[in-house]
Amino acid sequence: MPKLKAQLHxxxxxxxxxxxxHTERQKIDYAAKNGYxxxxxxxxNVMIFNDDLKKYAEKKRILLIPGIEIGINRKHVLILNAGVEAQNIKSFADLRKYKEKNPKCMIIAxxxxFPGWVSLHKxxxxxxxxxxxxxxSWFHSKRINRYNKKAIAAAEKHNLPILATSDNHLLRYFNNTYSFIEADKNIDSIFRAIKEKKVTFVSHDLTPWKMVCIVTEMWVRQLVKRFTLS
Structure with a gap:
């Protein structure tokens, strides 16, 4: 069984x-160059996946999985193999109904x-x-990693697999964190392998100074977008 290099957020x-x-195609190009x-x-809150992107990724020998990061009362939840109707999820009750109707999706905490109102916490x-x-999460240093450790402990408590991602916003950190999944190159096999914990990952430590710089850059970029649109 091959080990697939995966970046799923x-x-x-x-x-x-x-x-x-960066655009979708630019990130697909970058993933292809880096062996994903x-x-x-x-x-x-919006589905970007479409047939053109799927075909473009296929030409680069990449399987593109439909996905979305929804906000439920501002809490972030990732849905893989999602459909456009996932855009309408507004509550955990909605999410539960969606999962019942779409059992082949994968929902990731x-x-x-992590600190902040966008994290699930309780x-x-x-x-x-x-x-x-x-x-x-990719966002950690050698000494500052308590939030990932807490996530691992919770996953072990509830017998859930761990999937590492770069939650990629800034292209230069695309390769900071990623997973290897022991599966055939199709969605069913990949999801089955994740649930069976046939996943390993690579995650490089950031320096505390780099973490501060990243947060500052992303905050400034958000301000620019907010004032540009207002």
């Missing part, structure tokens, strides 16, 4: 929330314990039955 220029510089087999573009434990996997 990616934002692009069409994201309505974040100020992203599988990727998912997961913009906030992203950065569940909502993760309260809705644990909804989640198929837990994200290991």
């Amino acid at each position: 990616i934002h692009t220029r069409q994201d309505p929330v974040d100020n992203i510089r 087999d599988v990727m998912a573009i997961t913009c906030h 992203v950065h569940p314990y 909502r993760f434990d309260e809705n644990i039955d909804l989640f198929d996997a837990v994200e290991y």
Whole structure:
């Protein structure tokens, strides 16, 4: 069984929330140059996936999985193999109904314990039955990694797999964190392998100074987008 190099949490220029510089095709190109087999573009609250992008990725020998990062009361949740109707999810009750109607989707708790209102925190434990996997975040240093450690502990407690991603906003950090999935190159096999914990990952430590610089850059970019649109 091959080990597929996967990047399954990616934002692009069409994201309505974040100020992203690079387009979908630019990120597909970058993934291809860096040996990725599988990727998912997961913009906030909107489905970017379409047949043209799927075919473009196929030409680059990449399987593009439909995805979206939804906000439920501002709490971020990742859905892979999502359909356009996922854009209408506004509550955990909606998410539960969506999963019942779409059993082949995969729901991931992203950065569940990181500081801030976008993280799930107690909502993760309260809705644990909804989640198929837990994200290991790219945003850590050697000494500052308590939030990922808490996510790992929760995943072990609930017998859920860990999936590492770059939650990619800035292209230069695309390769900071990624997963290897022992599966055939199709969605069913990949999801089955994730649930069976046939996943390993690479995640490089950032320096504390680099973490500060990243947060500052993303904050400034958000301000620019907000004032540009106002």
